[in-house]
Amino acid sequence: MDGWDFSPGQLLGPSDVAAMFRVDPKTVSRWADDGKLASTRTLGGIRRFSRQQVEHLMYGGNTR
Structure with missing residues (x-):
């Protein structure tokens, strides 16, 4: 989904x-x-x- 990691251990x-x-x-x-x-x-x-997308947004990244 949009290149973000949605594996079970990476979900919030x-x-x-x-x-x-x-x-x-x-x-x-x-x-x-x-x-x-x-x-x-x-x-x-x-x-x-x-978690990958959330951290990307938190630390100054732009949405893809």
Whole structure:
């Protein structure tokens, strides 16, 4: 998905991403809805995010 690593050991939940960016988890969901943050969903419908992409964004990288 967009070249980001979505393997099981590299996934973060919405609350993990929210804590890293110091935002509400709903903001993270909105970023995913807007296409600013790639995500995949579990069988239960929970979003998971690529640790690689999140760290790339955190440390000054641009979205791909």
